[in-house]
Amino acid sequence: MQTDFLVIGSGIAGLTYALKVAEACPGKKVTILTKTQSDETNTKYAQGGIAGVMDLDHDSFSKHIEDTLISGDGLCNRRIVEIVVKEGVQRIEELISWGAEFDKEPEGDFKLGKEGGHSENRILHHKDITGKEMERTLLEAIKKCSNIQLINHCFVLDIITQHHLGYLVTKSTPDIECYGVYVLNLNSKKIEKIVAKISLLAAGGNGQVYRSTTNPAIATGDGVAMVYRAKGRIENMEFIQFHPTALYEAGIRGHSFLITEAVRGDGGILRNPKGEAFMERYDVRKDLAPRDIVARAIDSEMKINGTEFVYLDCRHMDHEKFLEHFPNIYAKCLSIGIDVSKDMIPVSPAAHYSCGGVKTDEWGHTSIKNLFASGECASTGLHGANRLASNSLLEAMVFSHRSYLAAMQDIESIFFNDHIPDWNAAGTTAPNEMILITQSLKELKLLMSDYVGIVRNNERLQRANRRLDLLHEETESLYQRIEVSPQLCELRNMITVAYLIVKSAELRKESRGLHFNTDYPYQGEILQNTIL
Ligand SMILES: Cc1cc2nc3c(=O)[nH]c(=O)nc-3n(C[C@H](O)[C@H](O)[C@H](O)COP(=O)(O)OP(=O)(O)OC[C@H]3O[C@@H](n4cnc5c(N)ncnc54)[C@H](O)[C@@H]3O)c2cc1C
Structure with a gap:
C-alpha cells in the first residue's frame, strides 16, 4: 500500500493531524493506523480536561507559562512552553468549532477548573469525561473526510529506514529516513508494508510498563521503542509521572x-x-x-x-x-x-504519563527524516522533569498542528521509495505456548514497579538493569524463532522502554522533578536532558 500521509495512532495527536492534512490536501491519501479499536486510546480516558488561558480578566499567558516552568523543575524549554501556552488557545477554539462541548456557567462563560500546580482556574472540561468528548468530536470529523482511511487492528511493527534496504544504520548515520512501516494486519493476518511520503508517530504512552497504571492496555510504548530501534533520538525517559x-x-x-x-x-x-x-x-x-x-x-x-x-x-x-x-x-x-x-x-x-519520548524540534520533526512525532510519545520540551496537569492534550493539539504546517512545506518534494523489500519471516514458526510471554510480562511490570517507581536508588536501578538484561536476551531469542504477534511485539517494546527508563534514571545523578533518587539529594543546578 502507498499513502501520502501515514498516521500511527488515533488519539488526539493522530486525529488532529490527520484532519488537518486531509483538509489541506483533498487530492492526497491519508491513512490512520490503530492497533485495536479507533477510540481505544489514552485520550478517551482523560478526565480532568485541557488547560488554556480562556479568561484574560483573571488569568494570563505569563501565569500559565510560569506554572508550567515551575512544574517542569528547570528542564522545560521556555520557548516551547511559550509556544504551547499561546497557540493552545487557538487549537482549543478550533476543537470547539469541530463540535467539542465544554461545560459552561449559566451565563455562558466556560466553567474553568483548577488542578495541582495551576495558579488560576483554567481547565476546560466536559464533566469528568473530557477525553471521551474530544475523541468523539475528532472521530466524527474524520468520517467526513473522504481522503482519510482509518484501519483498525493494524499493529505497526517497525518503521522502515535505510536499514531495511541493507545499509548499516547507526546513531551517527546522518539523514536516517523513514519510508513507511511494516504492519501486522490483524484483519488479514498478514505482515504488510505501507510505503509513505510523510509519517506521523502518535502512538501514545507507556504506562503498561508498570503493574498499576491509569493507562489502557494499548499504552505499551511501541512508538518510542520503534524509533529507538531505528536509531532515532529519545530523551528524558526517567520522568514517569x-x-x-x-x-x-x-x-x-x-x-x-x-x-x-x-x-x-x-x-x-x-x-x-x-x-x-x-x-x-x-x-x-x-x-x-x-x-x-x-x-x-x-x-x-x-x-x-x-x-x-x-x-x-x-x-x-x-x-x-x-x-x-x-x-x-x-x-x-x-x-x-x-x-x-x-x-x-x-x-x-x-503510572500515568511519560514526560519523555521521541525527541522533536519545535515543528514536530524527529531526528529521522520524514518522520514527525506528536502527543505522549513525543518529547517536545514542554514538560521538562514534570508535566503540569492538563497540559498534555494541549501539547498534542499544538504539535500536531505544527507538524501539519511543516509537512505542507515538504510533501511536494518527497517521493515514494519503490525498493522496500517484503518483511522477512524466514525461520520463524507458530508459537506453541504463550506462558513464555505472559510470565516475562509479569516479571517486567513487577521489577519496574518495585525498583523504578516513585522512589528510586542506585542499587534498585542496578538490579532492574540486570533483570532487564535477562528478559531482553530471552525475548530477543523468542522473537528470532516464533511468528510475530501483538503480545510478543508489545513485550519486546516494553522491555526496550523499561531499559530506556532505567538507563536515563541511572544517567541522572540528582533528584529532579519526577525522578527521585534517595542516593542523590536535590541539587538545583544540573539542567540537562538525558538523550539516548
Ligand atoms: C486516565 C487518564 C486521564 C488523563 N487525564 C488527562 C487530562 O485530564 N488532561 C490532559 O491533558 N491529559 C490527560 N491524560 C493524558 C492524555 O490523555 C494523553 O497524554 C493523551 O491523550 C495522549 O494522546 P496521544 O494521541 O498521544 O495518544 P493516545 O490517545 O494514547 O493514542 C495512541 C494511539 O496509538 C495507537 N498505537 C499505539 N501503538 C501502536 C502500534 N504499534 N500500531 C498501531 N497503532 C498503535 C493506539 O492504538 C492509539 O490509537 C490522561 C491520561 C489518562 C490515561
Whole structure:
C-alpha cells in the first residue's frame, strides 16, 4: 500500500493531524493506523480536561507559562512552553468549532477548573469525561473526510529506514529516513508494508510498563521503542509521572480507574488511615501541590502506616455539585459500594504519563527524516522533569498542528521509495505456548514497579538493569524463532522502554522533578536532558 500521509495512532495527536492534512490536501491519501479499536486510546480516558488561558480578566499567558516552568523543575524549554501556552488557545477554539462541548456557567462563560500546580482556574472540561468528548468530536470529523482511511487492528511493527534496504544504520548515520512501516494486519493476518511520503508517530504512552497504571492496555510504548530501534533520538525517559489518586481496588492491577485531580481542585482532602489530613506536612500548597509531591507524600504515608492506599475525603463537598462535575467517578465508586457523600475513597498512586519520548524540534520533526512525532510519545520540551496537569492534550493539539504546517512545506518534494523489500519471516514458526510471554510480562511490570517507581536508588536501578538484561536476551531469542504477534511485539517494546527508563534514571545523578533518587539529594543546578 502507498499513502501520502501515514498516521500511527488515533488519539488526539493522530486525529488532529490527520484532519488537518486531509483538509489541506483533498487530492492526497491519508491513512490512520490503530492497533485495536479507533477510540481505544489514552485520550478517551482523560478526565480532568485541557488547560488554556480562556479568561484574560483573571488569568494570563505569563501565569500559565510560569506554572508550567515551575512544574517542569528547570528542564522545560521556555520557548516551547511559550509556544504551547499561546497557540493552545487557538487549537482549543478550533476543537470547539469541530463540535467539542465544554461545560459552561449559566451565563455562558466556560466553567474553568483548577488542578495541582495551576495558579488560576483554567481547565476546560466536559464533566469528568473530557477525553471521551474530544475523541468523539475528532472521530466524527474524520468520517467526513473522504481522503482519510482509518484501519483498525493494524499493529505497526517497525518503521522502515535505510536499514531495511541493507545499509548499516547507526546513531551517527546522518539523514536516517523513514519510508513507511511494516504492519501486522490483524484483519488479514498478514505482515504488510505501507510505503509513505510523510509519517506521523502518535502512538501514545507507556504506562503498561508498570503493574498499576491509569493507562489502557494499548499504552505499551511501541512508538518510542520503534524509533529507538531505528536509531532515532529519545530523551528524558526517567520522568514517569505517577498519578497520586487512582482508585484502589483490592486485586485490581493493570488499568486502574483514575480519580481526577479536579476532585482535589474542588475541595477533596487526602487523609491517612488515622484520618489526618497529611498533605500540610509535605507542602504549603497541601492537596493542590504538584503531582510528584503529592504522589511521594502518599507513598510515604502508605509506608509509614503499612497500607496499600490512603483516602480521598469528599464527604464535606456539595453533593449536587459533585454529581454534576464528576458523574462518572460517582457512578464508578457507587458500583463498588462507595457512596462518596458518606464514605472516603481509597486511592493509591499509579503510572500515568511519560514526560519523555521521541525527541522533536519545535515543528514536530524527529531526528529521522520524514518522520514527525506528536502527543505522549513525543518529547517536545514542554514538560521538562514534570508535566503540569492538563497540559498534555494541549501539547498534542499544538504539535500536531505544527507538524501539519511543516509537512505542507515538504510533501511536494518527497517521493515514494519503490525498493522496500517484503518483511522477512524466514525461520520463524507458530508459537506453541504463550506462558513464555505472559510470565516475562509479569516479571517486567513487577521489577519496574518495585525498583523504578516513585522512589528510586542506585542499587534498585542496578538490579532492574540486570533483570532487564535477562528478559531482553530471552525475548530477543523468542522473537528470532516464533511468528510475530501483538503480545510478543508489545513485550519486546516494553522491555526496550523499561531499559530506556532505567538507563536515563541511572544517567541522572540528582533528584529532579519526577525522578527521585534517595542516593542523590536535590541539587538545583544540573539542567540537562538525558538523550539516548
Ligand atoms: C486516565 C487518564 C486521564 C488523563 N487525564 C488527562 C487530562 O485530564 N488532561 C490532559 O491533558 N491529559 C490527560 N491524560 C493524558 C492524555 O490523555 C494523553 O497524554 C493523551 O491523550 C495522549 O494522546 P496521544 O494521541 O498521544 O495518544 P493516545 O490517545 O494514547 O493514542 C495512541 C494511539 O496509538 C495507537 N498505537 C499505539 N501503538 C501502536 C502500534 N504499534 N500500531 C498501531 N497503532 C498503535 C493506539 O492504538 C492509539 O490509537 C490522561 C491520561 C489518562 C490515561
